[in-house]
Amino acid sequence: MSALERHNVKTSGSGARSLVFAHGFGCDQSMWRHVAPHFEDRFTVVTFDHIGAGGSDSKAYDPAKYATLNGYAADVVEIAEELDIQDGIFVGHSVSAMIGALSNVARPDIFSTLILVGPSPRYVDDADYEGGFSADDIDDLLASLEENPLAWSASMAPMIVGNPDQPEHGEELAQSICKLDPDIATGFARATFTSDNRDDLPNVTARTLILQCRNDIIASERVGAYVRDKIPGSQLVMLNASGHCPNLTAPEEVIAAIRDFV
Amino acid sequence: MSDTGVLSDEALMQSSAPCGLLKTDHLGAVLVANERLGLWLGLSSSDLCGTPLTQLFSKASRIVFETSIVPLLSLSGQVDGASLDLVNSEGTKTPVLLSAAVSGSGESSVTTFVFLLADARRAFERDLAKAKVEAETQLSSSQREGELREQFIAILGHDLRNPLASISSAMNILSRETLSDKNKRIVTLTRGSIQRMSLLIDNIMDFARNRLGGGINLTLSEGSALENEIEQVVAELRSVHPDRDVLLDLGNADDVKCDVPRLGQLLSNLLGNAITHGDPKRPIHVVARKSADNFFELSVKNFGPPIPPSAMERLFDPFVRSDNHGDQMGLGLGLHIASEIAKAHDGSLDVQSTDSHTIFTLRIPQG
Missing domain, CATH: 3.30.565.10 (Histidine kinase-like ATPase, C-terminal domain)
Known part of the structure; x- marks a missing residue:
């Protein structure tokens, strides 16, 4: 199976440069549905699902490969290779910000521009670094995901939209919104929230924009500033939006910031 | 989404419903909460007003809320039965099931949350998850044992063939000698036993191979x-x-x-x-x-x-x-x-x- 099939890759729009949107932990490519279509006039727009999310092929999940974010970065490189992307733009939300940074370090030729939405190179506090969470908090998260797969899957299950008008068809249309395979969720959470990619930041060569929200408990302003200081020549734009998901709560702001930069 | 049937703020605050109730604004700040929720959290319901909802959750639940519940609410307008932990000012956790629905849109949107106590259910789910892991472990260990046993049978069958072949050729040599009638009968009986045993070995080995997933392989030929x-x-x-x-x-x-x-x-x-x-x-x-x-x-x-x-x-x-x-x-x-x-x-x-x-x-x- 090709990487394009495995990752449920969708391309639209036209343009010499490709603009790849990557979702973070907890959701799938529908995360970008209010933003991505606005770039179809100037770019080839690409969205995809990480393995375990949305319409991806869960059978491709390999715990060893995906134990760190490098496995996810390798997937991004593979998708880009199959699409023949060079000099592209990568927009990564949440953990995908670091996944984009890693893929840039591994293959600087693929993406010459990175846009990092709510990035964090490390979620757990360290000596003089404030990631926002203690190791116990993350253990607690992983234990709750592991212990409680039923409740997790109940809230993450695809919505089943029946067709009561035509019961004779007996077909149910499964609509995927933020679908995450419960068996893979814990592994993805572990790779995400135990990651430490601080040392990779200085090796990023792409032109980089950081989009920072207010009151983001997942990736604080302090962490955003840290990323800006470590990635050579990067810029940080403070959004008015609050929380961790401006691509959903304030898409216009995100669209405008990306447009200004590219 | 229609507002019909949604509690007025006042009714909501005074509700004696056996669940926690609150509403937030579009930024996730608490607008109103009922007394029962305040009781669980050790706060008066008026203290809760203005607090960011995420602060009421444990750190782990904040991550789940921000990364998974918020997108779902934003994209589909509702969430049913998510499992999270509330936490009070002393750090004591209260496991709850959360359901929520959004009404209105943009800056005037309001989200109504319902929390149900879920201690017992959480314990049940934990036991269920544990039982599943145990059953899987047990199954895979019996499968391993079964495989070993069948491999043993296959090897045993194979190793029995060589001595049997020696006995068989010894009987063939003997049968060409001039033998007394009694000895001829002994040779015949022995050859019968060899044939039965050889068939038994073939059958055992085929059976073991079949169980090991090899199946019975055929080499087809056409001829006389x-x-x-x-x-x-x-x-x-x-x-x-x-x-x-x-x-x-x-x-x-x-x-x-x-x-x-x-x-x-x-x-x-x-x-x-x-x-x-x-x-x-x-x-x-x-x-x-x-x-x-x-x-x-x-x-x-x-x-x-x-x-x-x-x-x-x-x-x-x-x-x-x-x-x-x-x-x-x-x-x-x-x-x-x-x-x-x-x-x-x-x-x-x-x-x-x-x-x-x-x-x-x-x-x-x-x-």
Whole structure:
């Protein structure tokens, strides 16, 4: 199976440069549905699902490969290779910000521009670094995901939209919104929230924009500033939006910031 | 989304409903909360107003809320039964189930949250998850054990073949000597035992291989070798059971598409069964022919007592043995392997048992 099939890759729009949107932990490519279509006039727009999310092929999940974010970065490189992307733009939300940074370090030729939405190179506090969470908090998260797969899957299950008008068809249309395979969720959470990619930041060569929200408990302003200081020549734009998901709560702001930069 | 049926803020705050209730604005700040929720959190419901909702959750639940619940609420307008922990100012966690729905849009949107206490349910789910892991562990360890046992059988069978081959060639050498009648009988009996044992080993090994997932592999050939093979199997049986009458009616068995040694093995198994169960005073009939409907048929008939209906059902299952032939008991694999060989040829092995006779018929489609 090709990487394009495995990752449920969708391309639209036209343009010499490709603009790849990557979702973070907890959701799938529908995360970008209010933003991505606005770039179809100037770019080839690409969205995809990480393995375990949305319409991806869960059978491709390999715990060893995906134990760190490098496995996810390798997937991004593979998708880009199959699409023949060079000099592209990568927009990564949440953990995908670091996944984009890693893929840039591994293959600087693929993406010459990175846009990092709510990035964090490390979620757990360290000596003089404030990631926002203690190791116990993350253990607690992983234990709750592991212990409680039923409740997790109940809230993450695809919505089943029946067709009561035509019961004779007996077909149910499964609509995927933020679908995450419960068996893979814990592994993805572990790779995400135990990651430490601080040392990779200085090796990023792409032109980089950081989009920072207010009151983001997942990736604080302090962490955003840290990323800006470590990635050579990067810029940080403070959004008015609050929380961790401006691509959903304030898409216009995100669209405008990306447009200004590219 | 319509506001019909949504509690007024006042009614919500005073609600004695057995659940926690609150509403937030579009930024996730608490607008109103009921007293019960305040009770769980050790806060008055007025203290709660203005607090960011995420602060009411444990750190782990904040991550789940921000990364998973917020997108779902934003994209689908509602969430049902998410499992999260509330936390009070002392750090005590309260497991809850959360459901929420958004009404209105943009900056005027309001989200209503309902929390149900979920201690017992959480414990139940934890036990369920644990039981699942235990069952899976147990299953995989019994599967491993089963595999080891079957590998052991396969190796044992293989290693038994060599000494048996030595005994067999010793008997062949002896049979060419001039022997007394008594010794001739001993050689004949020994060769019969060797043949039975060799068939047993073949069956055991096929059974183990089948269980290990190898299946019965066929090497198909077309030619006249099948007639030879049938004649040879019958001749061998006659030589070791000179007292038994085996009649062979060999019609046209040329150019039958099959695995010749496998059909030989199948016939040996059916003949072994007929020797054990058939009337020793009456003949065993072997018929090989091509049917009008383009099947190759091989049948073995004996005049033994009918197979009891209770035994009929499991006749081709492994390790099924009849009760009334204590001295001749095998492993009960012969008919099982014979039927597996038939299946491997896309054919069938059927039995008809009446008061007068019992007949096993193999049918293999041709062309």
